[in-house]
Amino acid sequence: MSQFSYQLIAEDPKTSARAGILSTPHGDIETPVFMPVGTLATVKGLFPDQLKTAGIQILLGNTYHLALRPGAEIVEELGGLHQFMDWDRPILTDSGGFQVFSLAKLTKLTEKQVVFRSHIDGSILELSPEKAVRIQEQLGADCIMCLDECPPHDVEFGRMREAVDRTTAWAARCREAQVRDDQMLFGIVQGGTNQKLRERSVEGLLSHDFPGYAVGGLSVGESPEEMYKTLDFTVPGLPTDRPRYLMGVGTPRDLLESVSRGIDMFDCVMPTRNGRNAMAFTSDGSVKMRNAVHQRDERPLDAECDCPACTRYSRAYLRHLFMAKEMLGPILLSLHNIAFYQRLMRDLRSAILTGEVGEFVASRLARWGR
Amino acid sequence: MSQFSYQLIAEDPKTSARAGILSTPHGDIETPVFMPVGTLATVKGLFPDQLKTAGIQILLGNTYHLALRPGAEIVEELGGLHQFMDWDRPILTDSGGFQVFSLAKLTKLTEKQVVFRSHIDGSILELSPEKAVRIQEQLGADCIMCLDECPPHDVEFGRMREAVDRTTAWAARCREAQVRDDQMLFGIVQGGTNQKLRERSVEGLLSHDFPGYAVGGLSVGESPEEMYKTLDFTVPGLPTDRPRYLMGVGTPRDLLESVSRGIDMFDCVMPTRNGRNAMAFTSDGSVKMRNAVHQRDERPLDAECDCPACTRYSRAYLRHLFMAKEMLGPILLSLHNIAFYQRLMRDLRSAILTGEVGEFVASRLARWGR
Numbered sequence: 001m002s003q004f005s006y007q008l009i010a011e012d013p014k015t016s017a018r019a020g021i022l023s024t025p026h027g028d029i030e031t032p033v034f035m036p037v038g039t040l041a042t043v044k045g046l047f048p049d050q051l052k053t054a055g056i057q058i059l060l061g062n063t064y065h066l067a068l069r070p071g072a073e074i075v076e077e078l079g080g081l082h083q084f085m086d087w088d089r090p091i092l093t094d095s096g097g098f099q100v101f102s103l104a105k106l107t108k109l110t111e112k113q114v115v116f117r118s119h120i121d122g123s124i125l126e127l128s129p130e131k132a133v134r135i136q137e138q139l140g141a142d143c144i145m146c147l148d149e150c151p152p153h154d155v156e157f158g159r160m161r162e163a164v165d166r167t168t169a170w171a172a173r174c175r176e177a178q179v180r181d182d183q184m185l186f187g188i189v190q191g192g193t194n195q196k197l198r199e200r201s202v203e204g205l206l207s208h209d210f211p212g213y214a215v216g217g218l219s220v221g222e223s224p225e226e227m228y229k230t231l232d233f234t235v236p237g238l239p240t241d242r243p244r245y246l247m248g249v250g251t252p253r254d255l256l257e258s259v260s261r262g263i264d265m266f267d268c269v270m271p272t273r274n275g276r277n278a279m280a281f282t283s284d285g286s287v288k289m290r291n292a293v294h295q296r297d298e299r300p301l302d303a304e305c306d307c308p309a310c311t312r313y314s315r316a317y318l319r320h321l322f323m324a325k326e327m328l329g330p331i332l333l334s335l336h337n338i339a340f341y342q343r344l345m346r347d348l349r350s351a352i353l354t355g356e357v358g359e360f361v362a363s364r365l366a367r368w369g370r
Numbered sequence: 371m372s373q374f375s376y377q378l379i380a381e382d383p384k385t386s387a388r389a390g391i392l393s394t395p396h397g398d399i400e401t402p403v404f405m406p407v408g409t410l411a412t413v414k415g416l417f418p419d420q421l422k423t424a425g426i427q428i429l430l431g432n433t434y435h436l437a438l439r440p441g442a443e444i445v446e447e448l449g450g451l452h453q454f455m456d457w458d459r460p461i462l463t464d465s466g467g468f469q470v471f472s473l474a475k476l477t478k479l480t481e482k483q484v485v486f487r488s489h490i491d492g493s494i495l496e497l498s499p500e501k502a503v504r505i506q507e508q509l510g511a512d513c514i515m516c517l518d519e520c521p522p523h524d525v526e527f528g529r530m531r532e533a534v535d536r537t538t539a540w541a542a543r544c545r546e547a548q549v550r551d552d553q554m555l556f557g558i559v560q561g562g563t564n565q566k567l568r569e570r571s572v573e574g575l576l577s578h579d580f581p582g583y584a585v586g587g588l589s590v591g592e593s594p595e596e597m598y599k600t601l602d603f604t605v606p607g608l609p610t611d612r613p614r615y616l617m618g619v620g621t622p623r624d625l626l627e628s629v630s631r632g633i634d635m636f637d638c639v640m641p642t643r644n645g646r647n648a649m650a651f652t653s654d655g656s657v658k659m660r661n662a663v664h665q666r667d668e669r670p671l672d673a674e675c676d677c678p679a680c681t682r683y684s685r686a687y688l689r690h691l692f693m694a695k696e697m698l699g700p701i702l703l704s705l706h707n708i709a710f711y712q713r714l715m716r717d718l719r720s721a722i723l724t725g726e727v728g729e730f731v732a733s734r735l736a737r738w739g740r
Contacts, residue, residue, distance in 0.1 A: 041690065045415075045697035047678065070665070070690040078668055078686050086682045295440070298448055308417065312456045316448055320411065320440040327415035327697065 004142070004184040004211065006031075006243045012357040016235065016262035019352040022243050024142035025182050026082065026090045027057075031243060031264040032349060034255065034341045035060045035092060037272060040069065041085040044272055045331040046338075048087045054307060054339040055346065058090040058142075060267040063135055064099035068120055072138035080140030092143035092267070094247070095132045095174075095188075098216070101150040109149070111166065129173035137180045145214060146174040148188040153220045160192050161200070168204030175208050186212040186245060193226045195233045202237040213238045214245040215263070224254065231261040238262075252281060252344055252368065256361045259348055271337030276330040278322045281340045285368045289333060294319040307339035308332065374512065374554040374581065376401075376613045376634075382727040386605065386632035389722040392613050394460040394512035395552050396452065397427075401613060401634040402719060404625065404711045405430045405462060407642060410439065411455040414642055415701040416708075418457045424677060424709040425716065428460040428512075430637040433505055434469035438490055442508035450510030462513035462637070464617070465502045465544075465558075468586070471520040479519070481536065499543035507550045513615075515584060516544040518558040523590045530562050531570070538574030545578050556582040556615060563596045565603045572607040583608045584615040585633070594624065601631040608632075622651060622714055622738065626731045629718055641707030646700040648692045651710040655738045659703060664689040677709035678702065 003025045010019040022029040036043050036051065039062040043051060051059070061081055066072060078084045081091055097114075100106070104116040104125075113128035132147035147170045149163040167190045178185055187210035191197030205213065215234055218227045231246070238244055245265035246258050255266055271281065278289040282302040289301075297315035305311075309318060309332035321329030344364075351360035373395045380389040392399040406413050406421065409432040413421060421429070431451055436442065448454045451461055467484075470476070474486040474495075483498035502517035517540045519533040541557045548555055557580035561567030575583065585604055588597045601616070608614050615635035616628050625636055641651065648659040652672040659671075667685035675681075679688060679702035691699030714734075721730035 040694045040696055041687070042696050042698045045701065047698075048682075065694075069694050070686070074666060074686065077666060078684055084684070084687055086687075296444060296447060312418075314448055314454070316440070316444065317411070317454055317456075320444075320454075324410045324435075324439050326410055326412050327701070328412045328417075331415065331697070331701075 002211075003182045006212070006241065008240060010353050012260075012352050013355050015260040015357045017259050017348075017352045017357040018240075018262060018264065019349050020243065020264060022264075024090045024184065026088060026142050029057045029090055030349060032255075032259045032345055032352075033057055033265055034345045035265065035267040036338050036341075037062070037267055037269045038085065038087075039065050041066060041075070041081060043334075043338075044276065045327070045334055048085070050308075050335055051087075051338065052089070054335065055342045056089070056338065058092060059087055061091055061093045061139065061141060062096070062099060063093045063132065063139065064096035064103070066093075066139060067096060067135050068118055072135040076138040076140070080138075082140065090143070091141040092245075092265075093136050093139050093141040093145065095136070095145040095147040096127055097132070097145075097148045097188075098150050098248070100127055111169065114149075129170040130177040133174050133177040133185075137178075137183065141183065143184045143186060143212065145186050146171040146188050146210075148190055148216055150190070150217055150220075151192075153192050153217065153222050155192070157194065157197075160190075160194060160197055164191050164197050164201045164204070168201065171205055171210070172208055175210070184211045186210060186214045188214045188216040188247070189234060189238075190217045191234075192217055193222050193230045198230060198234040199237060202234065206239070210242065212243045212245060214247050216247045218246065219249045219254070224251075224257070227254070228257050228261065231258055231263065235262040252341070253365060255341070255344060256348065256364060259352075260357060260361055271341050272334045275333035275335070275337040278329065278333065280333050281337050283367065289315075289318050289329070290322050291319070301336060302340070305336060305339055305343070307336045309336040372581075373552045376582070376611065378610060380723050382630075382722050383725050385630040385727045387629050387718075387722045387727040388610075388632060388634065389719050390613065390634060392634070394554065396458060396460040396512050399427045399460055400719060402625075402629045402715055402722075403427055403635055404715045405635065405637040406708050406711075407432070407637055407639045408455065408457075409435050409639075411436060411445070411451060413704075413708075414646065415697070415704055418455070420678075420705055421457075421708065422459070424705065425712045426459070426708065428462060429457055431461055431463045431509065431511060432466070432469060433463045433502065433509065434466035434473070436463075436509060437466060437505050438488055442505040446508040446510070452510065460513065461511040462615075462635075463506050463509050463511040463515065465506070465515040465517040466497055467502070467515075467518045467558075468520050468618070470497055481539065484519075499540040500547040503544050503547040503555075507548075507553065511553065513554045513556060513582065515556050516541040516558050516580075518560055518586050520560070520587055520590075521562075523562050523587065523592050525562070527564065527567075530560075530564060530567055534560050534567050534571045534574070538571065541575055541580070542578055545580070554581045556580060556584045558584045558586040558617070559604060559608075560587045561604075562587055563592050563600045568600060568604040569607060572604065576609070580612065582613045582615060584617050586617045588616065589619045589624070594621075594627070597624070598627050598631065601628055601633065605632040622711070623735060625711070625714060626718065626734060629722075630727060630731055641711050642704045645704035645707040648699065648703065650703050651707050653737065659685075659688050659699070660692050661689070671706060672710070675706065675709060675713070677706045679706040
C-alpha cells in the first residue's frame, strides 16, 4: 500500500478553492499549505520547535544547495534530511533545476543532462533526471520533484516549447529512475504564460500519472495578473485527486488568488527573507520595522498575532534590534512572518470548509489596502 | 527593609571559595554565578526562554551601549530594561566607564566628568558619576555599578594612583547620587596589578559601605597569573558579607581560579562571542567547529551537555551550519557555551557545598589539558 495519499475534503462552491489532507510517511498535512524554505537544512535563524509552535506542517529543502553543501551522501550517511536537521514532520525537496538555471553558470544543456558551474567554488557539475532523483532519494524528503528546465519567462515561443518538451521527457525518466517507494514524486508543468504550451505540458505529464503536480516557471518576472491568468488556464487541466503545488510563490495576495484558482501547496522565501530585512506582514498590511515612527511605540507589531515577536515585545524593541543590527531582530521578524503566513492559510482553509472563500479573500485584500 | 541582601551559605575549608544567595527585587541568585552579556538588551541571537532553560539567573546589560541606542529615556518610558527585553529575572548594568575608556574616543577627563565621542556617530557626550547613576536608574537593573576610571593596565604608578583616587571619589558621588532604593550599588576596586594601589582602592571604598564590591581593571592585557595574584592580595580586604564581582572575566579556567580566591560573580562575552565564531567549550576542552574532522561525525558536540545543540544535532550538522554561514550555527554554539558556563558554575557551587573545591578545580583543569 502506498505510504502517501491526497484526500479532497471540501471544495468552495463559488471559487476553485479546495481543502484536502496530504498523507506522508512523516504525517498528515492539511492543505492548502504554505511551506517555509529551509534551503540548507535550516530555516534561517529558527529552531524546529519554534516552527512547530507556529503550526508549520512541512518544510522545503533545496536539492541544489544541499548537494553542494554538505553533499547528499553525507546527509544520507547521517540518517537523511529529517534526522540531520531535527525535523520529524514532512519535507519537500525541489529538483535543483530552478537553481541550476538561475544561480549557477550553465555550460551545456542537452537532452541527456545539464552541465553547470557551482556558484560556490566554480567546479563543474552535472545534473540529469536520474541524478536529481538519486540525490533526492539520498536526502529522503517525503515529496520530491522531477528535474525541469526553467528558461526565462520571456523567451520566444519555440524556445519555451523546447523547454516544455524537455521537461516532459525528463519527467518520464525521473518516474522511471525512482527506486524508493516512500517518496511522492511530483511532475512539473512548464510553459511560461502561454496557454498552448501549458496545455501541452499538462498533457505530456498526465500520461505518467504522477501522484502530485507542480506548476513551475511562475513568479519569475511576469506580472501578478499574468500569473493568475496562467493559473486560470492551467489548473483546470490537472486531476482533482492529486495535490497541486505552485512553486516559489508568493505574496499573501498571491496565496489567496492562487488558492482561489485551485492550488494546494506553496513555498516562498518571502516571509523569512523580508523578515531578515525588517519588513513585517501584519493584519493591516506590511510594516517597515526600521521606520522612526516605531521608536517609542509600546504596541505589539500585530495585536492579532500570537507569535513571540507580538506577544512579548513592543514595536520599539523590535525597531531597536534592527537599528542595533542585533540578530534577534531578523529572528523575531522571520518567525512572525512565518506565523502570519501560517495563520493566513489556516483561516483560508476554514473559509473553504464554510464555503466563504470569496468573502474572505475580498475582506483581506481590502484590509491590506489592495 | 532593603530589597536586596547577600547571604553567605558555605565556605570551602581549603580555598577561599564560597557559596551564597544574592536576593534582588527580581529574585534570588545562587552564587558563584556567571552572567551572560546582553549588551544591547539582548543576548545576541538568543531568546530569554532559551537562557532560562539553560538555568541562567542574571544577565548583564551595558549602560554605555544602551544610553547611545535606544537611549535610557526610551527604555524607561517602555517600562525599564526588564520589560523592554522581556527578562523578568535579575539584571546587572555596568556604569559605562569601561566602554568610555576603551570604545569611545576620549576628549577630556576631569574630576567632574569624562567627555567623549560616541563610537557610533561621533557626537560629543559627557558621563559623570551622577549621570551614570541616573542612567542606570532609568534602565532599572537590580545591580548597578559606580562610574570608575579604567586606564590601560600598564600605565605608570602615578597615573594608576590618580585613577584609583578618582574612582574612589566618583564612588562616593555615585553613592550620594542614588535616588532609587531598590538597586544594589557596587563600588569598583581599581589599581591594576599593584598591591599597594589595590589596597588603597579597597580602603577608599570601604568607608562608603557599599552593598557589593566589584574588582575592575583585570583581564585587560595582563597574564592570567598576574590576575590571580592580584586577586590573592585584593579579595581578602573585601568584607565577607558582601558579594564580590570580577568584571569582564573570563575563561573557564579563570572562573575556577577566581572562585577559589573568593569571587562570587562574573560576566564575559567569551561564551557568546566564541560561539558566534565557531569555537565551543566542551567537557574535554575547546572544539573548533569548522574543522574538517567533524564533516561526517554523528556524535554530539558534548555528550555530557543537555543543551539543544548537543541533544538534537550531530557535530556534522553544526559544522555544516558554520560552513554554509547559516545563523543557526552561531545561535546553537552561543547557547551551548552559555549552558557550559552555567553547568560549570553549578557544579563548582556543589563542590563548595561539599568542601571539595580543590579536587574539582584540579580535575577540570587536568581534563581540559592544563
